[in-house]
Amino acid sequence: MSLISFGSRVFRSYYLHVLGRRGCSTAAFMPESAGFDGVSSRSALHEFSVSNSETFWAALARHRLSWMSPFHTVHDCDLSRGRIRWFEGGKLNVSVNCLDRHVQTCPEKVALIWEKDEPGSEVKVTYRQLLEMTCRLGNLLRRRGVKKGDCVTIYMPPCPLAVASMLACARIGAAHNVVFAGFSADSLSERIRDAQSSIVITVNQGVRGGKLTQLKKTVDTAVQSCPNVRHVFVSMRTENPVAMTERDVDMEEEMLKEDAVCEPAAMDSEDVLFMLYTSGSTGKPKGLVHTQAGYLLYAAVTHRYVFGYSDGDVFGCVADIGWITGHSYAVYGPLANGGTTVLFESTPIYPDPGRYWEMVQRLKINQFYGAPTAIRLLLKYGDQWVQKYDRSSLKTLGTVGEPINTEAWQWYYSVVGGERCPVVDTWWQTETGGICIAPRPSEPDAEIIPGMAMRPFFGIKPVLMDSKGKVLTSNDANGALCIAQPWPGMARTIHNDHERFKDTYCQQYPGYFSTGDGAHRSKDGYYQITGRLDDVINVSGHRIGTAEIEDVVNQCPEVAESAVVGYSHDIKGEGVYAFAVLKKSVEAEEGVLSKQLKDLVSQKIAKYASPDCIQFVERLPKTRSGKIMRRVLRKIVEGDTSGLGDLSTVDDPAVIQEIIQSHDKHF
Ligand code: 6R9
DSSP, X not given: OOOSSGGGOSOGGGGGSOOOOOOOOOOOSOGGGGGSTTOOSHHHHHHHHHHTHHHHHHHHHHHHSOXXXXXXXXXXXXXXXXXXXXXXXXXXXXXXXXXXXXXXXXXXXXXXXXXXXXXXXXXXXXXXHHHHHHHHHHHHHHHTTOOTTOEEEXXXXXXXXXXXXXXXXXXXXXXXXXXXXXXXXXXXXXXXXXXXXXXXXEESOEEETTEXXXXXXXXXXXXXXXXXXXXEEEEOSSSOOOOOOTTEEEHHHHHHTSOSXXXXXXEETTSEEEEEEEOOSSSSOEEEEEEHHHHHHHHHHHHHHXXXXXXXXXXXXXXXXXXXXXXXXXXXXXXXXXOEEEEEOSOTTSSSTTHHHHHHHHHTOSEEEEOHHHHHHHHHHOTHHHHTSOOTTOOEEEEESSOOOHHHHHHIIIIITTTOSOEEEEBOOGGGSSOOEESOSSOTTOOOOTTOOBEEOTTOOEEEEOTTSOEEOSSSEEEEEEESSOOTTSOOEETTOHHHHIXXXXXXXXXXXEEEEEEEEOTTSOEEEEEEGGGEEEETTEEEEHHXXXXXXXXXXXXXXXXXXXXXXXXXXXXXXXXXXXXXXXXXXXXXXXXXXXXXXXXXTOGGGSOSEEEEESOOOBBTTSOBOHHHHHHXXXXXXXXXXXXXXXXXXXXXXXXXXXXXXXX
16 A cells, blocks of 8 residues: 555554545634724735735734744835845744644644645545655655754655655755656755755655656765755655665664654744746746745635635645645645645646646545646646536636636636636746735636736735836736835845845836836736736837737638747837647648638737748647746747757657657748
């Protein structure tokens, strides 16, 4: 029998417990707001939250978090200097908030459902079990010399021991640095060195889509150039042995020797909780730093209100824990709320394209949160893969990571959700810590426009800037999306590079947090993200978002997905170049289809937006988190294939070669 802890040595008896007992209280809609004068609607509450942010956030922080000592200052921020501090004076422990307080009220409630690669082999872990794993691991880390303020690197796929590792760091006051377990040895080693970790936690092998990956071997290679690494903790995901050295620690065996009780460290609100590396516009990845109280509070309240999460629900976020979405909505938000959260180890098409919906049926998932890229992929395979399964448990469908085109949105809403579930297109970033713009919360039947993130979350005040850095005050406007005042979940700095943090986020529009994204505010004041600003094309002086063109191209029934980039054009400044992937089994004459697509764009947007060139490709280059790498496509179009830039995040480098070859042949 396979167990919570890999390799079946630890916690065998836990499986004997009856799981899923309820009995935790159900909170009414934001009960904290009862004390806010004159607040009777969602929009009044939003208005209150931005105009009285101290009162608003203080009430939530007191209500939602358990403190060891109370904070004395709600916030002390100066965005222009990149100074962001929340809940100073307060002390708390994040693992106590995510575990101990729920163990007190409902110890046998399921905290984690580990959806392993093989369907039907899920493993459930209760709050009591997860606390015990966390404590044993916390004690082991302490014994191996990890102190408050150190940073532990975690290189693991989604699994209970990965979550326990994150929480064990939080328990003893160490920061964690989760590196997506698909990164290469070079990328891992760069991140370990930058984070100055002396401990790395990994598994012997990963299992994904029926294939094994040699994670321990990758760590072995990576740490060769990390002289600070003293120990590598290895847990056994599979039965296959791996070579162990003096430096390596058999994690599960050592955990058994540790006490199951571990004193939580009293942390200041602004102590570091974790860092997470993400790519910027330059080559070097940046380690964004999140701190304790503000991050946890923001993850918890956005999780509860954006998705309408209630006690007893099963939350299914399929993002990997190596990304911010996995941190905030597979781990911290749901656990802070005492929820049941799914850890998804597999892929959307393993063993077949029905995987998500079969899982929804089997685990009775109530909120499903995934990426548009996966929706577009599944849409290609047809409705039958969805309709085979009972999806009546679903209440809310979420998307994140990139703009969702209308066709994918409609398919998600109609076919997956049977027109019953609101689709929440959630906009946010590693930098923002949690969701900032989303259709919900709002009055239950408030409108949701396909492909629009719609409404700012409580405490978020979005503004659009014009090219001169002036705030655009009217509606029906396009501009650079900034956020006008700090919120608790925002990143505090870039590890070891506060200057870069200030330059990138605080100084472009002094006094505002600059997101790097473009957005449209509709006539009715709703927000739509148009894509990274570096993905906006200027054609003959007209600004056009690549996402807008893609949206139209994707509406063509033959097209599965597309990517549009700008390239330098003698006359127009920039031309429009589209890459299109056709649906399986489509047999169309490329010349005819190309003309059809160009006409469609002229018709739906404007003639200037019509692609100058359309290249049909088998696949698009993507990062491992599923983002299309338009930067690389732009270089290919411009013939600059020797300077493709940082490719460390590319999922499959062969795709790039395929596209270069077909580009050279045809254009
Ligand atoms: C959470 C996450 C952030 C960038 C962000 C934006 C894009 C995310 C989006 C979206 C349109 C949405 N993005 N959500 N674009 N609509 N709903 O993805 O974090 O990996 O840091 O990426 O992703 O461009 O700036 P991260």
